Amino acid sequence: MGTDPLHAAALVISECQLGILDPGESMMAGLAAQAAERGIVGRIAELAAAFRSAGRPVVHCLIEHRADLAGIRPNSLLGSLAIKHRRMIAGTRDTLPPPQLTPRPADHVSTRAVGLTAFYGTDLDVTLRLRSVETIVLTGVSTNVAIPGFALEAVNRGYYVRIPADCVAGTSAESHEFMMRGLLPALSRITDSESVLRELRERDGR
Incomplete structure (x- = not known):
């Protein structure tokens, strides 16, 4: 899949928010349970610390709907849930x-008020380009929608994408494995957090 220069990489953390990940509050209980079971938050935090130490960007992509829910339509399950339960405001x-x-x-x-993917209607692309980012190390949730959507849009924009498999989760183990073995390898380089940490250390001589 070509080369993906980690020296020009950014860590992106997708939708790691309490309304999604907190088992007692999540509107997607299966996703919260899978994220907790897989222990993704701790490993993402370790990657974030390493990227900061190496002087590389750390980007948080968050959902923040307007209080009046303007622009949110019930044309997807996620949109319908947000409207019905007034979530992620x-x-x-x-x-x-x-x-x-x-x-x-x-x-x-980088926050978005509408849409299902992090590039839609946000400053994400220009921010990455102004930081001379070529490779995105993509973490967070979910492997059902946000992660594959992000990877596809990133590839369309010319970025290389790496996904540490131990830093992402889906709504069920079955759906997660389906995406990790099916679509995502066509769009990204599947790796793990320890490999990314090791390469950062080697590149920085630590």
């Missing part, structure tokens, strides 16, 4: 990241 607890993934001052936070 800007300024509410739903939108906060877990404490381990709280953005640091040098991180970039």
Whole structure:
């Protein structure tokens, strides 16, 4: 799949928010359970610390719907749930990241009010280009929608994508494995967090 230069990489953390990941509050209980079972938050936090230490960008892609839900349509299950239950509203607890993934001052936070993918209607693409990013190390949730959607849009924009398999989760083990073995290898290089950490250390001589 060609070369993907990690020296020009950014870590992207997709939709790691309490309204999605907190088992007691998530509107998608299966996804919250899978993320907890797979232990993705701790490993993502470790990657974020390593990227910051190496002087590479850390980007948080968050959902923050308007209070009036303008632009949200019930033309998808996620849109319908957001409208019905008034979830993921800007300024509410739903939108906060877990404490381990709280953005640091040098991180970039990209929010979207509408749509299903992180590039839609946001500053994400221009931010990555202005930071000379060529490779995106993609983590978070979910492997059902946001992760494959992000990977496809990133590839269309010319980025290389790596996905550490131990840093992503889906709504069920079955759907996760289906995507990880089917669509995602066609769009990205599947790896693991330890391989990414090791390469960062080797490139920086540590």
